[in-house]
Amino acid sequence: MLLTKKTLFISLFLGSLGFTSCESKFRDIQKIHDKAPFYPAGIAEKMQGQYIDSGRVKAILVSDKMLDFSTVKYKFTEFPEGIHLTFFDNNNNKNTVVADYAIQYTATELIDLRGNVVITTHDNKKLESDQLYYNQRLDWFYTNGKYKASTDKExxxxxxxxxxDGKLNVIKARNSYAESIKKEN
Known part of the structure; x- marks a missing residue:
């Protein structure tokens, strides 16, 4: 079968329309995908993780639920039902961090702790806040919100x-006041 110039032209024209139409649909699908909600790559319930270095347990993380978003562009791990973190210093002293919610951003190594955040050190230093950020690289906590820090009950x-700092030794407070409660005899 011989194709005439007219038939060839019509075939090429219709074919290019089809490709253009597909490209347009593909771009529409991409736009929808970019706006669509994403789902965790993994879900762990009632989880407990340990960080061990040189044969020593350095930290124990306990959470009722962990969502792993390691397949998205900006990777993160979410703890929607809170965390209880126990970590041990070089002298094996036990310190804790508790929060109602936490999210750890992989690239920046930043952890956002929210809701009833309480840090307690082995020597009974305590810091409480509604939200606290932790920079893992610098071992540094900070908040622009309200806080309460105590060294003892008084x-x-x-x-x-x-x-x-992570040991609650170096503290830089802004807009704060101190109070001491003395018991009368």
Whole structure:
């Protein structure tokens, strides 16, 4: 069968329309996909994880639910039902971090702790806040929100905005005040 110039032209024209139409549909699908909700690559319930270094347990993480979003562009791990983290310093002293919600961003190594955040050290130093950020690279906590820090049951500092090292030794407070409660005899 011989194709005439007219038949060939019509075939090429219709074929190119089909490709253009497919390209348009493909771009529409991409736009929908970019706006669509994404789902975790993994879900763990009633999980407990340990970080071990040089044969020593350095940290124990317990959470009722962990959502792993490691397949999205900006990877993160979410703990929608809170965390209880126990970590041990070089002298094997036990310290804890508790929060109602947490999210850990992989690329920035930043952890966002929210809701009834309480850090307690082995020597009974305590810091409480509604939200606290932790920079894993720098071992540094900070918040622009309200906080309360105490060294014992009778002395505390509270205010808005604070940042401090992971051992609660170096504290830089902003807009704060200190109070000491003395028992009368």
């Amino acid at each position: 002395n505390f500092t509270q205010g808005v905005g604070v940042d401090f």
